[in-house]
Amino acid sequence: MIDAVIYRTKSGAIHSFAISGHAFFAERGQDIVCAGVSAVSVGAINAVHALTGITPIIDHDEDGFLRCTLPEEIQESTYEKVQLLLEGMVVSLQTIEENYREHIKITFKKQEVE
Template sequence: MIDITITRTDSDSIHSFEISGHAFFANRGQDIVCAGVSAVSVGTINAVHALTGVTPLIKHRDDGFLRCGLPNDLSEDVYEKIQLLLEGMVVSLRTIEEEYGKHIKITFKKQEVE
């Protein structure tokens, strides 16, 4: 199963997201659930960079793990644009979850105080 965790701030903005696991919907290279999640998440990261000039804080591994966070020093205008892109990502991922819920699970949590 693909596990996705969306971490929100106390004000309900998206702080980061993390994706791990595999859908096991079909054989490797034919798994439309994995492909969809990858396309949506990587596409969002690319859109954030292309449309705002901000490079998200990314950690990824070959086993399918992806973590994306935002830098702290963003202007309010840029932050709002990024939030809109991230909320669009959530809508797309939830649509995939609605159709393929046995293969993908989205969890929302609040940011832990550092």
């Protein structure tokens, strides 16, 4: 199962997210759940960078682990754009979860950061 954890600040903004595991929906290379989650999460990171100029801090490996953390200092107007892009990612991941509950689980956690 793919585990997606969305970390929010006390005020509810997305601070980071981590995705790990495998969907096991189909064979490697044929797994539409894995492909969808990868496309949505990597696409969101790419959109944040391309559309706002913000470069998130990324950690990943070949086993399906991806962590994305926003840098500390982001101007307010840019921060709002970044949040909109990341919230769009969450909506897309939730849509995948609604259709493939046995293969992906999304969890939301509050961080102490603000």
